[in-house]
Amino acid sequence: MNTDHRSGCPINLSLEVFGDRWSLIILRDMIFGGRRHFREMLNGSIEGIASNILADRLKRLMELGMLTKADDPSHKQKAIYSLTEMAITLVPIMAHLGAWGRVWLPVSEELSIRAELLENGGPPLWERFMDELRHEHLGAAIDQEGPTVRATLQAGYEAVVARKAEAAAG
Amino acid sequence: MNTDHRSGCPINLSLEVFGDRWSLIILRDMIFGGRRHFREMLNGSIEGIASNILADRLKRLMELGMLTKADDPSHKQKAIYSLTEMAITLVPIMAHLGAWGRVWLPVSEELSIRAELLENGGPPLWERFMDELRHEHLGAAIDQEGPTVRATLQAGYEAVVARKAEAAAG
DNA sequence: GCAACTGATTGCAAAATGCAATCGGATTGC
DNA sequence: GCAATCCGATTGCATTTTGCAATCAGTTGC
Numbered sequence A, B: 001m002n003t004d005h006r007s008g009c010p011i012n013l014s015l016e017v018f019g020d021r022w023s024l025i026i027l028r029d030m031i032f033g034g035r036r037h038f039r040e041m042l043n044g045s046i047e048g049i050a051s052n053i054l055a056d057r058l059k060r061l062m063e064l065g066m067l068t069k070a071d072d073p074s075h076k077q078k079a080i081y082s083l084t085e086m087a088i089t090l091v092p093i094m095a096h097l098g099a100w101g102r103v104w105l106p107v108s109e110e111l112s113i114r115a116e117l118l119e120n121g122g123p124p125l126w127e128r129f130m131d132e133l134r135h136e137h138l139g140a141a142i143d144q145e146g147p148t149v150r151a152t153l154q155a156g157y158e159a160v161v162a163r164k165a166e167a168a169a170g
Numbered sequence C: 001g002c003a004a005c006t007g008a009t010t011g012c013a014a015a016a017t018g019c020a021a022t023c024g025g026a027t028t029g030c
Numbered sequence D: 001g002c003a004a005t006c007c008g009a010t011t012g013c014a015t016t017t018t019g020c021a022a023t024c025a026g027t028t029g030c
Helices: A010-018 A023-033 A038-044 A051-063 A091-104 A109-138 A149-169 B010-018 B023-033 B038-044 B051-063 B091-104 B109-138 B149-169
Strands: A067-072 A075-083 B067-072 B075-083
Touching (some): A010 A023, A010 B023, A010 B091, A023 A038, A023 A051, A023 A075, A023 A091, A038 A051, A051 A067, A075 A109, A091 B010, A091 B091, A109 A149, B010 B023, B023 B038, B023 B075, B023 B091, B038 B051, B051 B067, B091 B109, B109 B149
Antiparallel strands (some): A067 A075, B067 B075
């Protein structure tokens, strides 16, 4: 891990971690899209990440302690990437970034419904989501009933897509 | 302003705005350091930004609607850069970034005390700070008494510096 | 056996970055 | 009045990072 930093300022150090155009996108897809495998991230990326950039960022995020990699027992060549607690605690930052972007930038309705739901849910929903991620990625115990936060966000997305398709057809 | 985007996802669009190593640093110095002039930002930058990068980012941030530029009446050659509401509403994101960095990254004590105070103050303090910035940069009215938030943060920083100097001397 | 799929790696062109020097005009010190 | 300094940049150039397409060797399904 690289240890020479521009300064010890927390905002600067945070920027040194994900102050580029891809690292947070990869983490977003893992957190909200549930992506765990290289090909999933590569082909599922709506922004169209290149394979060498993806490989480089995954390596970098592992060196920084944001991700871990493990063998997939179902396929000798498959690797499963997992979020660490360090990455899971980015959820509130993602929520704020999404909320800010929804206000000031030309977001599309179907891609911003998740951000809206996350914003409306507030810190309690973020905590519940982080507990789900700890369960999925760290094997932590979980005691929640009902649909998962990710499924709820996904359902919201699909409802918008369906409504827009209906509006276009009818 | 560039209008072709990788996707309409709010997190992606936010990254397209400040997903680089300098834009947020410049905004941080304006917000927390009170910097308004080119030379102030150039010479006061602890991370050592280059003049061409600074000029490029200032221009870019203006095109994106995050900054405005005006003549300084006290000096015909000086330009005063002002934050727009769009940039002022980044304060909560800055606060979260700072809080996250303080937990997970090798921050220095003197440069992270501001982040700690901001985190402890929570959303009410952020709102008060944003009102100060609206007053300074947008000419909005303000009805607050006592020391400014920025002065309070600055006092905290100087207290740490003084304490460390004393500890080193004694 | 062989096509499809796995997580990558390589080569190369283009863009971004870092750094030092410099610009013309404005202001300050004296 | 005049030199030194300060103003917001701009230029040139070497280095680094990025984006894209092609490719790799091992694994799996059939």
